[in-house]
Amino acid sequence: MDGFLLSRADRTLRTSGSRDRFHEIDAAAEALASRRVPLVVGALPFDPGDPAALTAPATAQFTDGPWRPESLPPLPTVRLTEELPEPAEHLRRVARLLDRLRDHELQKVVAARSVVLSARDPIDPWSLLARLVSRDHAGNGFGVDLSPAGDGYAGHALVGASPELLLRRTGRDVECFPLAGTAPRHADPGEDHAEGQRLLASAKNRSEHAFVTDWIRSVLDPVCSELTVPRSPRLIGTPAVWHLGTPITGVLRDPWPSALELARLLHPTPAVGGTPTDAAIAAIREHEEPRRFYGGAAGWCDHDGDGEWVVAIRCAEIDADGLRARAWAGGGIVAASDPDSELAETSAKLRTLLGALGVDPEPAVDGAQSVSEPDRLVPGDTLTRDVSGQQ
Numbered sequence: 216m217d218g219f220l221l222s223r224a225d226r227t228l229r230t231s232g233s234r235d236r237f238h239e240i241d242a243a244a245e246a247l248a249s250r251r252v253p254l255v256v257g258a259l260p261f262d263p264g265d266p267a268a269l270t271a272p273a274t275a276q277f278t279d280g281p282w283r284p285e286s287l288p289p290l291p292t293v294r295l296t297e298e299l300p301e302p303a304e305h306l307r308r309v310a311r312l313l314d315r316l317r318d319h320e321l322q323k324v325v326a327a328r329s330v331v332l333s334a335r336d337p338i339d340p341w342s343l344l345a346r347l348v349s350r351d352h353a354g355n356g357f358g359v360d361l362s363p364a365g366d367g368y369a370g371h372a373l374v375g376a377s378p379e380l381l382l383r384r385t386g387r388d389v390e391c392f393p394l395a396g397t398a399p400r401h402a403d404p405g406e407d408h409a410e411g412q413r414l415l416a417s418a419k420n421r422s423e424h425a426f427v428t429d430w431i432r433s434v435l436d437p438v439c440s441e442l443t444v445p446r447s448p449r450l451i452g453t454p455a456v457w458h459l460g461t462p463i464t465g466v467l468r469d470p471w472p473s474a475l476e477l478a479r480l481l482h483p484t485p486a487v488g489g490t491p492t493d494a495a496i497a498a499i500r501e502h503e504e505p506r507r508f509y510g511g512a513a514g515w516c517d518h519d520g521d522g523e524w525v526v527a528i529r530c531a532e533i534d535a536d537g538l539r540a541r542a543w544a545g546g547g548i549v550a551a552s553d554p555d556s557e558l559a560e561t562s563a564k565l566r567t568l569l570g571a572l573g574v575d576p577e578p579a580v581d582g583a584q585s586v587s588e589p590d591r592l593v594p595g596d597t598l599t600r601d602v603s604g605q606q
């Protein structure tokens with residue numbers, strides 16, 4: 216994939232070409248701090264020990280609003296050919312993680328699984344990205360060339376529609392919009408509304424969510440002179456699922472850390488990792504296939520330290536020849552979690568990618584979104600809906 220794109224409701228960055236590449240965050244941060252490069256874009260891996268995929272682009276353009284692709288090129292027919300792990304094994308893994316939660320070794324851990332998709336003709340990452348953005352009512356989307364990460368990533372692309380803002384830094388202002396706690400959407404508006412209200416009232420989901428806001432508070436507090444973390448989450452609707460979300464704002468004490476350094480400090484939040492963070496990462500390494508860039512972050516940082524990073528979820532990695540893609544989804548497990556519901560939650564989250572690729576077995580899910588047509592070319596400018604009105 217030549218170039219990078221981050222589409223958000225209010226702003227899009229698109230870049231092309233490469234004047235430098237980095238697989239180490241430190242090297243990219245140094246190039247920015249010394250003003251050797253004006254901008255770095257790319258992705259951070261889930262596992263902080265893995266290589267990053269960062270590029271100093273040759274050209275960059277910011278535009279207002281979400282990305283509006285000129286056309287929606289057709290995608291090839293895609294088939295789901297493998298599940299990693301098989302659903303039965305995911306259930307067993309969740310059960311084993313629940314034992315560790317009950318032993319108090321962990322308080323929360325995110326369990327993920329993936330599906331492999333095969334195509335006869337290449338899946339063009341830009342075409343898939345155009346479809347994802349057009350189907351997302353907030354116009355969210357990202358596309359990253361993973362080649363800078365080195366061996367095993369040459370020509371691979373990470374493409375997704377993440378609703379979750381890891382952080383945005385503008386001058387000394389910092390914003391985060393963590394999401395955790397999920398319920399399915401329904402085609403019937405009454406049922407859909409009731410499901411959202413149940414999520415908002417669910418003690419289990421609120422506790423799952425609080426691990427994330429607590430973590431973000433603990434990371435930002437030492438570097439911020441002001442920090443506002445609302446006590447209660449809001450209800451956030453994506454086309455496929457409801458989430459609990461909390462808008463967090465802060466003001467940095469100093470002109471640093473940069474957006475890239477903040478992303479490194481915050482990542483992985485318990486929305487993709489768990490609590491305690493190190494024990495959760497260790498458990499994920501032990502129980503799962505490598506996540507690669509799923510559960511990492513995608514975004515940009517400029518030489519003033521400003522930037523924006525989204526959590527790399529609702530995404531797929533496309534191989535260099537475009538004939539194979541792998542999409543992931545995970546869910547937060549706490550002591551009160553039920554393995555079957557967790558499996559169903561990952562299936563609901565996978566619909567974002569499967570639906571865009573035409574593999575979704577249940578198109579009714581798309582019918583649940585009242586503000587987005589499946590193949591509408593120009594996304595609406597509605598930001599994630601706050602239907603609770605609560606702070």
Ligand SMILES: C=C(O[C@H]1C=CC=C(C(=O)O)[C@@H]1O)C(=O)O
Pocket residue numbers: 325327379394395396397458485486487528529543544545546547564
């Ligand atoms: C880890 C994922 O979602 C995160 C974001 C929102 C809700 C989540 C949850 O309810 O578990 C997850 O924390 C994913 O989509 O793969």
